[in-house]
Amino acid sequence: MSTLMQIYICALSVSAFLCLYRIGMGPTPPDRTVGIDILGTLVVGFCAFMSILTGKDFYMNIGISWALLSFVGTLALAKFLERRSLDE
């Protein structure tokens, strides 16, 4: 694990903590949802780093599934915000 890799992972962790700040302190529900969406995209970056570090490609599969599932989850949350229900 090179020094550069450590720097990248530290920077991504700081970004994730900033997202967590927004999720925790967000004044309105949409703010929290934005934080969750962005955190989902950051996790794909973490998966890419994991696959470089271990040399195993199935971490990238996790990244692909994570991107798609986070997209579906965000759409459901947005629909919920819009109507306050999940009936359509």
Add this chain to the structure above:
Amino acid sequence: MSDTIAHILISIGVLFDLLGCVGLVRLPDVYNRLQAATKCVTLGTCMILIGVLVLVGFNALGIKAVICMVFVLLTSPTSAHALARGSHKAGVPLWPDSVTDKYKERKGAEK
């Protein structure tokens, strides 16, 4: 040589991720936060994935990184659009110093 290019790409990507999240914390309302966060984090993650492709070359991992990049590029603007529409319909106001709000006028005209 390709290692250097890959590390430059990954560094720029991580920097953009960080800037996007700083924007998420600093900017004043939901729509501005969506702007900063979606654009910067999408480009940042795509650059990290391109960096992975350059670092490992065209093998199973590199191809998966490209597919993942296409998915992120297609899905993230759509989810930003859905979130913006959802929060406007949920009644979240714009930042008080905003200039105009044509969407609210249009919705007011429909009622």
Add this chain to the structure above:
Amino acid sequence: MKSTIQFIILFALWLLLTWSVQLADIIAGIVISILAVALMGDIFTGKMYRILNPIRLFWMVVYIPYLFLYIILANLDVAYRVINPAMPIRPGIVRFKTNLKSEIGKTFLANSITLTPGTLTVDIIGDEFFVHWINVRCDGDSEKQGEIIAGKFERILGRIFE
């Protein structure tokens, strides 16, 4: 015709994802692609084969680097606004009309607008786009705002999808 194209796309995606040419993997891929097309093929209503026209494909290839250039400009712009302590933002939601007719063209235009400098599509009603703009210019002149935001993409997308 439509099902064949869908099958080819899904099977190519399967081959890229598994990245192996063993017989068992290929048979599983064929079976799963046929199942997916049979069960969910009719969700896609558009005329997919029109995109295979060489002229449209050429403009598609032109469009992708063009879009990447504007994505990078967008990020430098937003990063500058975030770092600057004074935060020079002037947000607002503006409205403009597009002359693209097809649904898929509008979808691509909306996604491109979201990824380019300082703009975020909020809603599309008919042919009207509502766009959140981080730095509103030409206040009150809807035509000119539409030209600034979407003009550069509309011309190429019109050649691809109309």
